[in-house]
Amino acid sequence: MKTRVLSGLIMLPLLVILYLGGYVLFGACLLIGIMGVWEFYNGFRKMGVHPNFLLACLAAVTLYIINLTTDKYEWYMLWFFGAVLLSLLYLFNIEHRKLEDAMATITGIFYVVFFSFHVTLVDQTGPYSLLVWLIVITAFGTDIMAYFSGYLLGKHKLCPKISPKKTIEGSVGGILGSVILSGLFGYFFMPDILIHCLVIGLLGGIVSQFGDLTASIFKRKMGIKDYGNLIPGHGGILDRFDSVLFTGPMVYYYIVLVIGYMP
DSSP: OHHHHHHHHHTHHHHHHHHHOHHHHHHHHHHHHHHHHHHHHHHHHTTTOOOOHHHHHHHHHHHHHHHHHOOOHHHHHHHHHHHHHHHHHGGGSTTTOOHHHHHHHHHHIIIIIIHHHHHHHHHTSGGGGGGHHHHHHHHHHHHHHHHHHHHHHOOSEEETTTEEEEEHHHHHHHHHHHHHHHHHHHHHHOGGGHHHHHHHHHHHHHHHHHHHHHHHHHHHHHTOSOSOSSBTTTBSHHHHHTTHHHHHHHHHHHIIIIIOOOO
16 A cells, blocks of 8 residues: 555656646657557567567657647558558568567557557647546546455456456446546536546546556566566556556547547
8 A cells, every 4th residue: 555655656747747738748758658668578578579679669759750740640641551561571580580579569569659649649639638637537546446446345356367456346436436536627627528528537437447457468478567667566657557558549539539629
């Protein structure tokens, strides 16, 4: 318990970055994407798989440069093509590379770099940029409420083969917590779209747990407990932001497809 409280205090500077937004958040997302993909690839290396970290860095920097310099979606499509193409060309050193090396490279670029990039996209949605807070509220709020709900009420295992400590009661408590916290945020800061905030809270409570469980599956297959040891009690960057990787895209596409924001 003390470790989790300490970790929460360590995460406070990230709230300052979120508050500042703009170029500060832009740079932080790029840094987190690069650090996260490094940790992700380290897990594969423990399995004898060798993804190309330099290629992932190139993909990350290029993606953010595109965001800075143009709003034409064709450049993003070119980025997709280039990331996949270069990852496959990595196999041309056929005597020293396995298929898994290229597949792990591609997975890291999209799962870590591209998914986390959506936090920046939400911050750039004009009148809805404040909803970037719901990415964190749904991810961290669900995690915290699920932990305490499971601790106090948990009896039935949720996914024992993936994450033995998670319970159905904790999962439900996490979703309810996400809805309540998102509703409070909407009531005080964005009352005109309060209903949307509640819906995002519901979806985020579900999606964030998928993100957490997905990260757990990767770690089990890799044979590791944590992706890193940067944050006490929470492992590395990716251990803390695994849920954000799923809630970020969810919030962005909700804004675009449901609320109707045109980027």
